[in-house]
Amino acid sequence: MTLSEFQRLIERIYLEKDSARGLDGSFMWFVEEVGELAAALRGGDDKEIAGEFADCLAWLATLASIAGADLEKAALKYAHGCPGCRAAPCRCKSAKP
Helix, strand or coil: CCHHHHHHHHHHHHHHHHHHHHHHHHHHHHHHHHHHHHHHHHHCCHHHHHHHHHHHHHHHHHHHHHHCCCHHHHHHHHCCCCCCCCCCCCCCCCCCC
């Protein structure tokens, strides 16, 4: 399944209800899912972690759809490596190790 196909699938399942909730309300649900992912990464098993990644991806797809963004097109930002230095791996100078 491509990223665009996944976004269309999530639209078929949830877009009507998520659009009614609006961008702000849906964003709050996304943030909650990110918190659940953080908890799973700290102590969950592989199945729980994978499930939380799937939930985060689904909410991200919903947000993109409500905002009118195509995730697959957005991902092209990284098609040629790092957007800053265009290298893979990134060769940007950073203050962070």
